[in-house]
Amino acid sequence: MANLSSFRTVRDVHSAFESKKISPVELTQDYLNAAKKSEIGAYLTICEDVALQQARAAEALIQRQGRVPCLEYPLLGIPLGIKDNLNMDGVKTTCASKMLENYVAPYTATCVSRLQKSGAVTLGKLNLDEFAMGGSNENSAFGPVRHPTHPDRVPGGSSGGSAAAVRANLCFGSLGSDTGGSIRLPASYCGVVGMKPTYGRVSRFGLVAFASSLDQVGPFAQTVEDAALLMDVMSGYDPLDSTSIPQEKMNTYAATQTAPEWSQIRIGVPKEYFVGGLTPAVEQSIQASLKWFEKQGAQLVPISLPHTEYAVSVYYVVAVSEASSNLARYDGIRFGMRPAASDQAKDLNDFYMKSRSLFGPEVKRRIILGTFALSSGYSEAYFQRACQVRRKIVGDFNDAFQKVDLIVGPVSPTTAFKLGEKSSDPLKMYLNDIFTIPANLAGLPALSVPCGIDEEGLPIGLHLMAAPFQEDRLVSAAHAFQNGSLFGKV
Template sequence: MAMNNFKKISEIHEAFDSGTLTPIELVHSYFVEMKSNPLNAFITECQDRALAQAEQLTHDLKSKYQGKTPRVAKPLFGIPLGIKDVLTVDGVRTTCASKILEDYIPPYTATAVQKLENAGAITLGKMNMDEFAMGSSNENSAFGPVIHPTHSDRVPGGSSGGSASAVAAKQCFASLGTDTGGSIRLPASFCGIVGMKPTYGRISRYGQIAFASSLDQIGPMTQSVEDAALLCQIMSGEDPLDSTTLNAPVDDWSESVRAEQRRGVSGFSGLRVGVPQEYFIEGIHPEVKNAIDSIIQKMKSQGAEIVSISLPHTQYAVATYYVVAVSEASSNLSRYDGVKFGTRSAAAREAKSLEDFYKKIRANFGSEVKRRIILGTFALSSGYYDAYYRRASQVRRLMRNDFESAFQKVDVIVSPVCPTTAFKLGEKSKNPLQMYLSDIFTIPASLAGLPCISVPIAKDQEGLPIGLHLIAPRLQETLLFKAGALVELLVGGHTS
């Protein structure tokens, strides 16, 4: 087995235990792959920092732990991760894929990253993304687009495109993404890996550079549902540094997944699976539709109860989201005033007025970011606030009510992740509305704050991956991961 070819954390730990692999050898192998296959997935490679971490762990494994991986104390011992460049790491450049933060060295580490590193994970680098996480194709990065891992003419999806492409291409073992309207699940689906967004408030956003604060969540991007569950449970929990984190019990979700794996596909027996009639719209690619229909049939034949449900406000999802998200963005991005951090150009230094100074500083925003700031400022402006922001927030409530009614009848809801497989580079970049419509299936669960996951289930004729989207009720991650694990068993447990 090539050294970077591991699909599960347990396989890596077995290799450590058997003495055939050390953390330092493992880290080296990922850097070799990274350099041999230019996907532009990394904005910053943390080679020195990662090797120092790996050296320490290699030393500890031999001396402190007598060659036995400390799975309980450090469940991510020696696991090399990619961190989306929207999450801060103390002393490591964090750009958010923007020119405005080109040289930003954060003074603190995001809680989620800190928890993973405390559990033994190694940070290989900071992953490319759409600027400020605004995009669905990863073409909006100031550091250039990310390339799809298997089809070089395609996008990897966005905004966590680097995180997805690198995991699929074995340039890191797993990664962190962030999801505001689908930014974990869409690229996971396009690249053929598992991507999960937890319930809003599960994982601290401390150290996550804000886009739309009522929607933003961090989540894992992995090669298996079991590892997504493990990363998610390690990162979850109340954090005094983020007042929106929930004080809710965090179960051993990875153990729940293993229990399902032991039980096998008979676990589908009695599971009530909701299929929203509104999600099978015109415009959905026939191959995507066939793949979803086929997996639903397989679930049924294993004993799942398939229930047709209605989420009547789905058609308003994209409109609602693009008012809410841009309004929050225009407010969040007002902090880029060039005073305490950020790039200060010569033109800004010579500004003649405060307004001119701000304008020169903010000239470093990319075109999509500017579009969203303008749209958000417009939607919040006097005279339009009620018609746009308030109205969209009311429709958002109706969408959440739709889910609450549906979950009276079903345990989980399934749908496609995206109407299509990975589209071509440049195909939608000139038409922002078309790009936004790629998120139609992922947005509703974001607006409602629900946990959801993308699991790869098939490939189209061109070999491009197709993902299944599963949504569970609020705080029901146990159920979500179980259902995800069952789907994985049904398709043979293979990613990418």
């Protein structure tokens, strides 16, 4: 078995294929074996047959051509894991919920099929918080994911399986979804790169909806360079998603190939992101990272995002309202599980009640909260007001991006916390999302790149945000940081 941690980038893997150090089938088999042996709970389904078939096809192509045709197949033979709220034809999509325990998807999500068409191998489906609702991956109906290096800790959520699997070498890269930080938070906690694109860049077709105005699919990888590569492949217009932006595929990978013109880059440092609450190790790492950018020649600009303190409130009204509406479809009639009790129901209402009892507590809590925020008599004070404040938050960013090119700060106030530490206090868990939520409310591209470790060796993530459609800037600065700074190499 090959040492999987020796492959850091897709380029490394492709040159190993070409020099015959390892074949695509051997590589896939190694990852499958690692996935099967792992005890961190990252996988919910392993697709051995499909993966090996894809790997054999990649192998045949390389043999025929004598090289990796990486222009046509930029991800040829690269083993990826897919968050289990994205559909793959003929494979279960459980959303880590009892409700969808037996749901077999009849089609493949656009983002996944684009990866497959670029030659990627899809190893299986990764664990998450039920319906992507949570920040610790403790809300999975099939058991939590454990932190890949500190098993008593959480990996972050909701894409906990996606982050942990990349860090633990159970897949080369992976897909997650980000509604309020669900890619960037686990990326930060696990010490990998996680990226959320501008809203509308990546098709949501085949992503199980949580909050439709906030959800975006994005990649996890060990390097910014590979995250950019995955993004590029997935991006571009999809007529099957009515919120897909009619634009060409991105080419952010190119932005990693030239050094940033640092003297032209203004980095905004929001004062509201440094007002206490950060652990000393996080604060220190972020400050050191900012100094690094300054040393390269970038200009640090103090800015203000005055409505930051309302972001969590806006989010937990808007996201749950959209969720309560999106999750109304789970009625046990056309798909999903139908518990035995439903068949004894006395009327239609009772049937719904019995079927919907399969939701876990966090999902129920959010559906109730959302139903409340939208209900007659309360919707004006809650939902409508939250949408008004949302516009104010977007306004803060519009103003800020007049003055700066990037906004940099922490992903999370702390490093990975202990399993069970926050699970009985939902509000405490929600407040953990304070730095990641604003990007979703405004639809901004953002990423987390490793920037240090704390005294216990737990990774710390640096958060970069850019104006809509400025993924190039984001990727270029983050790539330079990861390769140039000492802290970027966790």
